[in-house]
Amino acid sequence: MPLSSDRLATHGAVMLDSHTARFALWAPDARSVELCLAPNQRLPLARSAHGWFSACLLAAVGSRYGYSIDGGPPLPDPASRYQPEGVHGLSQLVDPSAWRWQHPHWQGRPWHEAVIYELHVGLLGGYAQVARQLPRLAALGVTAIELMPLGQFPGERNWGYDGVLPFAPQHSYGTPEQLCQLIDQAHGLGLMVLLDVVYNHFGPDGNYLGQYASAFFDQDRHTPWGAAIDFGRSEVADYFIENALMWLTDYRFDGLRLDAVHAIDDPHFLGALGRRVRQSLEPGRQVWLVLENEHNQASLLTDDFDAQWNDDAHNALHVLLTDEAQGYYADFRHNPIHKLARCLSQGFAFQGEKDRNGRPRGEPSAHLPPNAFVLFLQNHDQVGNRALGERLIHLCPPQALRAATTLVMLSPMIPLLFMGEEAGCEQPFLYFTDHHDALADAVREGRRAEFAQFDAFADPQRRAAIPDPNALATYQASRPQTPDDPQQTWPAFYRQLLHLRRQRLVDRLPGCRALGAEVIGAKALTARWRLANGAELRIDLNLGPAAVPCALPPAAAQCYLCADEPLSGDRLPPFSTLVSLLPSHPPETAHD
Numbered sequence: 001m002p003l004s005s006d007r008l009a010t011h012g013a014v015m016l017d018s019h020t021a022r023f024a025l026w027a028p029d030a031r032s033v034e035l036c037l038a039p040n041q042r043l044p045l046a047r048s049a050h051g052w053f054s055a056c057l058l059a060a061v062g063s064r065y066g067y068s069i070d071g072g073p074p075l076p077d078p079a080s081r082y083q084p085e086g087v088h089g090l091s092q093l094v095d096p097s098a099w100r101w102q103h104p105h106w107q108g109r110p111w112h113e114a115v116i117y118e119l120h121v122g123l124l125g126g127y128a129q130v131a132r133q134l135p136r137l138a139a140l141g142v143t144a145i146e147l148m149p150l151g152q153f154p155g156e157r158n159w160g161y162d163g164v165l166p167f168a169p170q171h172s173y174g175t176p177e178q179l180c181q182l183i184d185q186a187h188g189l190g191l192m193v194l195l196d197v198v199y200n201h202f203g204p205d206g207n208y209l210g211q212y213a214s215a216f217f218d219q220d221r222h223t224p225w226g227a228a229i230d231f232g233r234s235e236v237a238d239y240f241i242e243n244a245l246m247w248l249t250d251y252r253f254d255g256l257r258l259d260a261v262h263a264i265d266d267p268h269f270l271g272a273l274g275r276r277v278r279q280s281l282e283p284g285r286q287v288w289l290v291l292e293n294e295h296n297q298a299s300l301l302t303d304d305f306d307a308q309w310n311d312d313a314h315n316a317l318h319v320l321l322t323d324e325a326q327g328y329y330a331d332f333r334h335n336p337i338h339k340l341a342r343c344l345s346q347g348f349a350f351q352g353e354k355d356r357n358g359r360p361r362g363e364p365s366a367h368l369p370p371n372a373f374v375l376f377l378q379n380h381d382q383v384g385n386r387a388l389g390e391r392l393i394h395l396c397p398p399q400a401l402r403a404a405t406t407l408v409m410l411s412p413m414i415p416l417l418f419m420g421e422e423a424g425c426e427q428p429f430l431y432f433t434d435h436h437d438a439l440a441d442a443v444r445e446g447r448r449a450e451f452a453q454f455d456a457f458a459d460p461q462r463r464a465a466i467p468d469p470n471a472l473a474t475y476q477a478s479r480p481q482t483p484d485d486p487q488q489t490w491p492a493f494y495r496q497l498l499h500l501r502r503q504r505l506v507d508r509l510p511g512c513r514a515l516g517a518e519v520i521g522a523k524a525l526t527a528r529w530r531l532a533n534g535a536e537l538r539i540d541l542n543l544g545p546a547a548v549p550c551a552l553p554p555a556a557a558q559c560y561l562c563a564d565e566p567l568s569g570d571r572l573p574p575f576s577t578l579v580s581l582l583p584s585h586p587p588e589t590a591h592d
Helices: 127-140 174-190 234-250 269-280 310-321 327-333 334-347 381-382 398-410 439-449 460-464 472-479 489-508
Strands: 014-019 020-026 032-037 041-044 054-057 064-068 117-119 143-149 165-169 193-195 217-223 227-228 255-258 288-292 306-309 373-376 413-416 515-523 524-530 534-540 558-563 576-582
Touching: 032 054, 041 054, 127 143, 127 174, 127 489, 165 234, 174 193, 193 234, 193 288, 217 288, 234 255, 234 269, 269 288, 310 327, 310 334, 310 373, 310 398, 334 515, 334 524, 398 413, 398 489, 398 534, 398 558, 398 576, 439 460, 489 576, 515 534
Parallel strands: 117 143, 117 413, 143 193, 193 255, 255 288, 288 306, 306 373, 373 413
Antiparallel strands: 014 020, 020 054, 032 041, 032 064, 217 227, 515 524, 524 534, 534 576, 558 576
């Protein structure tokens, strides 16, 4: 059915019926704007208040169009719904209401059930090929897939964080209809679909906003990507809020992960976005909003947002597993086990303490529930921002990796896996782009210069060996290999853990609260949580190579041990995790 008038977006082109579209462009710097309809029509748009140009005109779904500013060449619509010829080509009219959903009554899943699998659509072969992976992931125990950003970026391959047209799903991944089909199929399997969105900057190639809407940016504030986006202007804030609503309503995504919101220098925008999303949802719909935020603003997680990627917990775990302590890991060089204990019991490790640069970071977070934090060992950043893109399987003993994985999969926090992790994937995940000429040179040399401060790349010849992001071989080397045999060691291990999570924990997680965490060794701790039914979840973790003394749980506990060695006396084996579920009032007897 056609879109109702109350859902018409302010920005972009919207189909009013099968042969009429309403076009709207905010171009406050322009004297005139013409709609260029392929092959050769030029139709003037009427100017109204505050720099808007708009018109309702005859145009069919699939028509190609652009905007001519002051008589110049046609430019793509900044709110284009599809760019079949890339960021510099004409836009294409799309009718999102034309897709007939096979699962129209899907309302989502409760957040405490989330087990997230982050993936890159391009590396897996596009929307259609990702859809083929869904039955395997559902059988594994995954309940949500998270797609790295889809907004149209320059070229054919990119992580997605260089996007310049955030309303247009990347053309090299497939059509908008194929994206709908992927989401529809996921819902049929009981899988949520989350999307990573980038609202803090535009990429370096293909963003034309500055030519006719300079007020979109605040020239007095600068970011690593240039002038800051001016979220204080209603037209700018609406642009991104409408983008969020498009993904959630037209494509029926089940949630969004907002990239690097610490780079959004506006105290009101995030709250406005969260409130608009909640107000726009149909009754009963479950949609989840997740943040990446270096500032650890716990206050954002009390009302408008549901969770945050817990980089503090990841960084502590990474240092414990690898002993690496350069770059941002320097904040976790000292007492990483104490920082991990604080994360498990209170959420963030940094709750106002000074970081390595002497700046206070974070807010108190102990009042938040465990499911306000997404816990992971690997993701696109933590693997791909390494010079050589190595995964943990190459950086730490496999026994230690299994122990840490057990913690992530069976803690009350929301677990996240990165594509290939469940298969023991050994392929790297490298930083890749598809830039050309001077921009390609700048990206390649900038990438290598980033690592000059690291001891391993102090030698210029060593830095020169860092893969060129623009080389096709870099992209191809990053394709994860998934197993044909689900009984192989790593898939079977993850399936066992996720089965335990589903059978023993999920129904008891609503209302869960932390009871504290105690350090029992240089790389060992005990953490406890009170579950909804009064039972106690306890996790004893030892990431060190030697056994550590540990007061084992009482015999009444249901236990799962991940270790190469059995329990012996009151000692936790090396590289082990003991997960225990105690009744609400366990008898005071010793563990057998």
